[in-house]
Amino acid sequence: MAIVAIFLTLSHHRASRMDPRFFAISPPGLWGLTLYLSGQNLAAARAYRGHWNHGMAALTFEDPEVVALARGDLESAEQTAKARLSSSPGNTSALLAMAEVALARRTPQQALAVLERVQDPDAVDALFLRSFAHAQTENYDEAINWANRAFRQWERNDGLPTFLRLLEEIGTLENRPEPLRPFALLAQYSRYLAELDPGQRENVLRYAELAIRRGDHAADAYVAIGAIRHRRRQREAALAAFLKAVDIDPRHGEARRWAALSYSERGDVPNEYRMAKGAHDSAPGDPHYLFLQMTVLIHKLGDYRTALDVIHTTYADRPLNWQAHMWLGHIHSSLGQHAPALDNYRAAAALRSDSATAQEGAGLALAALGRHDEAVRALQRALAIAPWSRLHFELGGVYRMQRKYGEALREYEAGISRGGATVDQHTSLCLLYAQTGANDRAVGCYEAVLATHPDDVGARRALGFIRPGVTSTTGQR
Numbered sequence: 332m333a334i335v336a337i338f339l340t341l342s343h344h345r346a347s348r349m350d351p352r353f354f355a356i357s358p359p360g361l362w363g364l365t366l367y368l369s370g371q372n373l374a375a376a377r378a379y380r381g382h383w384n385h386g387m388a389a390l391t392f393e394d395p396e397v398v399a400l401a402r403g404d405l406e407s408a409e410q411t412a413k414a415r416l417s418s419s420p421g422n423t424s425a426l427l428a429m430a431e432v433a434l435a436r437r438t439p440q441q442a443l444a445v446l447e448r449v450q451d452p453d454a455v456d457a458l459f460l461r462s463f464a465h466a467q468t469e470n471y472d473e474a475i476n477w478a479n480r481a482f483r484q485w486e487r488n489d490g491l492p493t494f495l496r497l498l499e500e501i502g503t504l505e506n507r508p509e510p511l512r513p514f515a516l517l518a519q520y521s522r523y524l525a526e527l528d529p530g531q532r533e534n535v536l537r538y539a540e541l542a543i544r545r546g547d548h549a550a551d552a553y554v555a556i557g558a559i560r561h562r563r564r565q566r567e568a569a570l571a572a573f574l575k576a577v578d579i580d581p582r583h584g585e586a587r588r589w590a591a592l593s594y595s596e597r598g599d600v601p602n603e604y605r606m607a608k609g610a611h612d613s614a615p616g617d618p619h620y621l622f623l624q625m626t627v628l629i630h631k632l633g634d635y636r637t638a639l640d641v642i643h644t645t646y647a648d649r650p651l652n653w654q655a656h657m658w659l660g661h662i663h664s665s666l667g668q669h670a671p672a673l674d675n676y677r678a679a680a681a682l683r684s685d686s687a688t689a690q691e692g693a694g695l696a697l698a699a700l701g702r703h704d705e706a707v708r709a710l711q712r713a714l715a716i717a718p719w720s721r722l723h724f725e726l727g728g729v730y731r732m733q734r735k736y737g738e739a740l741r742e743y744e745a746g747i748s749r750g751g752a753t754v755d756q757h758t759s760l761c762l763l764y765a766q767t768g769a770n771d772r773a774v775g776c777y778e779a780v781l782a783t784h785p786d787d788v789g790a791r792r793a794l795g796f797i798r799p800g801v802t803s804t805t806g807q808r
Contacts, residue, residue: 350527352494355382373502376495377403396428400492405432423451430460431492439467452618455485456493459523463500471513475551478519479585482558483619485523497523514541515548518555525559532559550580557589569593577606582613584620591623600631616645618654625658635662653682653689660692669699687717691725698729707733720749724756727763736767754784761790765797773797 353364363378380403396415399408412428419425426449433442442464449457458481465473501520504513518538525531535555542552557572570593576586591606604627611620621641628638639662646655656679663672676692683689694709710726727742743760746752761776777794780787 348529352491353528355379357382359384367498370505371502372498373506376498376502379495379498396425397492400428400431401495403435405435408432421448421450423449423454423457427454427456427460428492430457430464431496434460434463434467434496437467439464442467453484455481456490459485459493459497462519463496466500466504466513466516471516471548474513474516475519475548478516479551479554482519482522483585483588485526494527513547514538514545515552515555518542518552522555522558525562532562535559550576550583550586553579554583554586554589557586557593561589561593566593566596570597577609581609584610584613584617587613588620588623591627600627603627604632611641611645616649621645622654629658629661629665633665635665638662651678653679653686656682657689657692660689660696664692664696664699669696672696673700685716687713687719687722690716691722694729695725698732703729703733718749720746720751721756722746723749724752724759728759731763736763739763740767754780754787754790758787758790758793761793765793770797 353367355361355363359378360382363375363382366372366375366378380401383398383401384403396408396411399405399411408428409432412425412432415422415425416429426445430442430445433439433445442460446457446461446464451457458477462474462477462481465471465477497520501517501524504517504520515538518535521531521535521538525535536559539552539555541547543549553572553576557569557576560566560569560572570590573586573590573593576583577590580586587606587610591603591610594600594603594606604624607620607624607627611617611624614620624641625638628634628641638658642655642658642662651659656675660672660675660679663669663675673693673696676689676696680686680689680693690709690713694706694713697703697706697709706729707726710722710729714722714726723742723746727739727746730736730739730742740760740763743756743763746756747760757776757780761773761780764770764773764776774794774797777790777797780790781794784790
């Protein structure tokens with residue numbers, strides 16, 4: 332009854348903001364919730380595993396090793412993962428399962444060896460597992476480093492094994508004698524729980540303050556504080572924490588990345604760029620920091636020459652990847668250098684045949700070079716990959732250059748039908764109707780534009796020209 336009372340009380344206050352993973356409806360699951368709420372994370376994780384072995388649990392995960400891991404059945408998880416790896420040596424899910432098994436057995440070096448084989452850059456759980464492995468070896472520098480890497484690309488997901496592993500690792504660290512507890516690492520791990528349960532935010536702040544007092548990775552602790560302040564929309568306090576972290580460690584990439592994001596929210600582009608550049612300078616070639624710097628350079632400062640220099644410097648001793656070719660294509664196009672833009676977009680398309688944006692870039696570069704037939708084929712390839720509205724308008728624009736007005740109208744109409752067209756794109760269709768003598772359709776088209784954008788002067792003037800005297804969308808004269 333006590334468990335039920337706690338559950339019902341929580342439901343009125345905190346539950347609405349907590350992740351469903353905490354609410355495992357079975358006797359062991361509710362006991363796990365009670366233990367979790369009382370701060371007994373290690374025992375809570377074990378109780379939750381008991382839930383997944385209970386008859387009331389309903390596991391719906393596709394990967395059988397995930398089911399086995401949730402239940403704590405290490406032998407089954409290992410056998411299933413090994414079987415999958417025998418036919419697919421690079422299978423990410425199976426490799427993660429093998430790493431989970433190694434961590435559960437407290438063999439972190441074996442886990443790290445397995446994780447070295449994970450090639451998927453988007454496998455965020457692999458980054459967290461690396462952190463847990465280093466924590467088990469008491470290499471807290473690397474544990475925090477990998478946790479920071481994971482957080483910068485982590486999005487709340489429904490991953491169960493990593494969640495349970497995190498609870499166990501937090502509980503294990505919390506059970507260490509107070510002088511040996513790695514408070515800065517506990518602050519980082521508590522950030523994960525805080526995303527699933529906002530009630531954990533105070534724990535993040537508490538651990539971070541303890542770390543700062545002890546001198547335990549103080550810069551990382553301030554980043555954790557800033558992240559929580561930012562989540563609470565305390566923007567000034569968040570920025571102050573990030574800047575404090577930068578003062579302590581000027582080469583702390585995450586502190587600078589967070590500071591750049593904070594300056595971006597304030598509209599302070601010079602300081603945003605200063606922090607973005609500093610983040611990349613702290614770890615040259617890091618794709619996340621490079622992306623941040625390039626985004627500011629290209630899209631906010633329009634400094635294409637500097638962006639070009641950054642790319643050439645960064646990739647001076649390594650082959651260009653897909654993203655680098657895409658940036659170079661965009662930069663050269665913006666500088667009116669369409670031939671090298673085309674070369675880079677084609678190189679990007681060769682690296683990723685499923686990239687609609689690479690084919691799109693090639694098509695636009697070909698159109699700018701006057702190679703319209705090739706441009707049509709490239710844009711058609713892009714549409715075959717991703718039927719985006721804008722691609723129809725771009726293809727229609729090439730047809731229009733070729734005076735193939737029927738084909739152009741078809742593409743413009745397809746673009747409108749897919750939704751999301753801009754006012755300029757919509758009015759392009761209206762203008763083409765007028766140019767091809769379809770005045771009734773042009774009038775209807777312009778009236779549709781004015782129905783949603785009544786202040787569009789260009790559409791109103793065009794409508795008045797096609798149907799003299801019309802000054803309103805209602806047809807009044």
